[in-house]
Amino acid sequence: MVRIITDSTSDLGLERARELGVEMVPLSVHFGEEAYLDGIDLTSEEFYKRLEVSEQLPTTSQVSPETFAQVFRKYLDQGDEIVGLFISADMSGTRQSAGIAREMVDGEDKIFLLESGTVTFALGLLVETAVQLREEGLSAREIAERMEKLIPRVRLLAAVNTLKYLKMGGRISTATALVGGLLGITPIITIKDGLVASIGKARGRKAALQWIAERIKETPADLSLPVAFGYTADPAAMAECEEILGGLVEGTRKLEMTIGSVVGTHVGPGAAGIAYFTKE
Numbered sequence: 001m002v003r004i005i006t007d008s009t010s011d012l013g014l015e016r017a018r019e020l021g022v023e024m025v026p027l028s029v030h031f032g033e034e035a036y037l038d039g040i041d042l043t044s045e046e047f048y049k050r051l052e053v054s055e056q057l058p059t060t061s062q063v064s065p066e067t068f069a070q071v072f073r074k075y076l077d078q079g080d081e082i083v084g085l086f087i088s089a090d091m092s093g094t095r096q097s098a099g100i101a102r103e104m105v106d107g108e109d110k111i112f113l114l115e116s117g118t119v120t121f122a123l124g125l126l127v128e129t130a131v132q133l134r135e136e137g138l139s140a141r142e143i144a145e146r147m148e149k150l151i152p153r154v155r156l157l158a159a160v161n162t163l164k165y166l167k168m169g170g171r172i173s174t175a176t177a178l179v180g181g182l183l184g185i186t187p188i189i190t191i192k193d194g195l196v197a198s199i200g201k202a203r204g205r206k207a208a209l210q211w212i213a214e215r216i217k218e219t220p221a222d223l224s225l226p227v228a229f230g231y232t233a234d235p236a237a238m239a240e241c242e243e244i245l246g247g248l249v250e251g252t253r254k255l256e257m258t259i260g261s262v263v264g265t266h267v268g269p270g271a272a273g274i275a276y277f278t279k280e
């Protein structure tokens with residue numbers, strides 16, 4: 001059997017991971033000296049409640065090689081093959097830990113580790129797609145080869161509702177946050193070169209989502225593949241996102257995911273966006 005393994009930054013959630021038959025290995029989230037297993041000890045709802053009252057941004061710790069080795073060994077002992085999709089190597093050492101673990105268990109010919117270059121619901125979209133390929137009967141090697149061609153085509157675009165957490169994380173200055181807040185500026189983010197990056201701004205979330213819609217028109221979605229909508233702690237943001245962007249991706253399978261701790265730390269509540277595959 002082919003096993004798909006990811007980490008908690010894919011933001012699938014435990015229930016969806018179980019439905020898909022995906023092993024989701026958690027990173028750790030730290031609020032000061034308190035540590036939680038992402039998505040297990042701390043749900044997304046609990047995370048955002050803690051974030052809103054925290055005076056310092058939480059941090060995350062990568063998955064250790066030993067943890068991955070235990071997971072890999074369990075499946076190799078069953079005669080399974082493994083495809084691994086993890087958070088961008090530029091954001092976390094988790095992918096590197098998986099590589100070390102593969103050597104520890106002598107799994108070079110059975111374990112295929114991919115560099116996603118992304119995170120959150122875009123990573124979740126990749127995992128969902130890999131599962132679909134598995135259901136079509138592809139081997140681990142065939143899934144990895146197909147995903148290597150799809151990964152460069154995945155796009156994530158999201159509107160950020162507050163500048164507070166970008167300022168706390170040092171991604172924008174206090175002056176920029178103050179002026180932006182007074183003007184109602186909504187930054188638009190993407191994943192570029194494996195990292196979260198700002199690519200635009202607009203006055204308010206609706207205008208920001210309309211800005212995203214124009215970018216999608218310029219680089220349309222491949223409607224033969226699924227799309228994912230993601231949001232943080234505000235269902236109204238998700239509803240507005242789907243209302244404005246949904247028409248551009250009609251006819252394809254739509255997934256909904258909650259943005260978790262890694263990206264949520266920097267964007268805070270009220271963010272919403274879309275991840276999709278561009279046309280070839």
